[in-house]
Amino acid sequence: MTRKLSPLTIVVNLTVLILVAAWTLPTAGLLISSLRDKDQIVASGWWTALSSSTRNEIYRAPGPETQAQENGVYVIKGNVFEGGPGAVSAFGATSQEPAAFAAGATADIRDGHKLTVEENGDFRLESPTAFEGSRGQRIFFTAETPPRFTLENYQTVMTAEGIGQSFINSLTVAIPSTIIPILVAAFAAYALAWMKFPGRSILIAVIVGLLVVPLQMSLIPLLKMYNDVGTFFGVPAKGYVGIWLAHMGFGLPLAIYLLRNYIAGLPREIMESARVDGASDFEIFIKIVLPLSYPALASFAIFQFLWTWNDLLVAMVFLGTGNDELVLTGRLVNLLGSRGGNWEILTASAFITIIVPLLVFFGLQRYLVRGLLAGSVKGG
Incomplete structure (x- = not known):
């Protein structure tokens, strides 16, 4: 015969479960955060550790000294992730419109300059004339980064x-x-x-x-x-x-x-x-x-x-x-x-x-x- 629990016993058991959860969840969150990538810790909470995180970033392209001439145009190439993981969903060339273009599109930015940013982060800057100045073009982009766990924090x-x-x-x-x-x-x-x-x-x-x-x-x-x-x-x-x-x-x-x-x-x-x-x-x-x-x-x-x-x-x-x-x-x-x-x-x-x-x-x-x-x- 199944013994029926009294209301007091149920309340006590629920209270114990709540107290255990209140002590365990912060500790679990701290452990998960300690194993996450340092950039993802700042961008999102530990409860999103298993999902991709979306963030807005700014990348400074290399300066004119890295340009090369291809088919009569001057080109600067690179990767906004610098070889790291991530996927670009949108990009822009100004802070007013940081996500004006979808990944893979070609944007006319100024003075005949064109900017293309692929989903994998590869970008291509084109200009009919040689790039000038001491600093590279700023690239604004929205990226989705897959979850990354590492022991670098402990190291x-x-x-x-x-x-x-x-x-x-x-x-x-x-x-x-x-x-x-x-x-x-x-x-x-x-x-x-x-x-x-x-x-x-x-x-x-x-x-x-x-x-x-x-x-x-x-x-x-x-x-x-x-x-x-x-x-x-x-x-x-x-x-x-x-x-x-x-x-x-x-x-x-x-x-x-x-x-x-x-x-x-x-x-x-x-x-x-x-x-x-x-x-x-x-x-x-x-x-x-x-x-x-x-x-x-x-x-x-x-x-x-x-x-x-x-x-x-x-x-x-x-x-x-x-x-x-x-x-x-x-x-x-x-x-x-x-x-x-x-x-x-x-x-x-x-x-x-x-x-x-x-x-x-x-x-x-x-x-x-x-x-x-x-x-x-x-x-x-």
């Missing part, structure tokens, strides 16, 4: 100067900036969950309050403090140690909050049995709490790695903007140029930057939901 990004060093810099920043906060937060979370000491509740409240402190408010004061400490010890504040400590400070409130809630929800009987057997707090933490806390640790590791890998602001402030210090996001921003109009580089860069986070996510995703749910609802 441009991957072969850019300094991209390899920036990739290594990002790994050097992200890996320690993920491991260090997890280690510190795990010890702190265990102490706040199972060790009794004065002021514990106040400390927990302060940590929760730090979750809402904007990152931008603390950047300059923190950098000034690092500079003062570095001057005192004779060590420059800017460097990998500085950015590791900065990311540790920014990530600790969330890490301690999640891990403390998770660890506080562990069975009390296990802790008491271990203490009866003479185990110290350090032994309980290392041998019991850490192995049981893998889901929560993996959940925070995913978020922290994503944050540090994609970070640009903190890296520029605490690491610098020199060629040897730039992280991957900074290098790609420079590659885009000051105007940021190179869409083909932007789309390819987006997928290059998410390769490593995707590997981390799929490697730890089985722990993600379990750890987040446990850390969100359990408390002690």
Whole structure:
């Protein structure tokens, strides 16, 4: 017997489908755009990738120095696509009438000059007298270009100067900036969950309050403090140690909050049995709490790695903007140029930057939901 779905179930399923589509479609569009020809990315949207695109263009014919004499007339030949793919549907010789003539027709333009543009882009300029001037004739044409997919966009990004060093810099920043906060937060979370000491509740409240402190408010004061400490010890504040400590400070409130809630929800009987057997707090933490806390640790590791890998602001402030210090996001921003109009580089860069986070996510995703749910609802 077929089970009838309730209206609430149908609404929930439809909502999930809409949310999945809302997240998936932009990603699919970005992937398709990254594989398209750079001219077609600008001319049309990704949803037209499988259809021919129509565009209006201007081509400057070669100058008089390329003319040749044939049967008593002077001729300049060429191809408006310069050997590339495309089909001309109409052409013209002035901006007022850019599509005045159909492809294959011969147009009288001026002073006895004639212009013919074929569908494949071949053109022929004729004149009874020699062409003069320093610049060639402008040819306006409407072209239909077939869809073209290429890996040139990825090749441009991957072969850019300094991209390899920036990739290594990002790994050097992200890996320690993920491991260090997890280690510190795990010890702190265990102490706040199972060790009794004065002021514990106040400390927990302060940590929760730090979750809402904007990152931008603390950047300059923190950098000034690092500079003062570095001057005192004779060590420059800017460097990998500085950015590791900065990311540790920014990530600790969330890490301690999640891990403390998770660890506080562990069975009390296990802790008491271990203490009866003479185990110290350090032994309980290392041998019991850490192995049981893998889901929560993996959940925070995913978020922290994503944050540090994609970070640009903190890296520029605490690491610098020199060629040897730039992280991957900074290098790609420079590659885009000051105007940021190179869409083909932007789309390819987006997928290059998410390769490593995707590997981390799929490697730890089985722990993600379990750890987040446990850390969100359990408390002690």
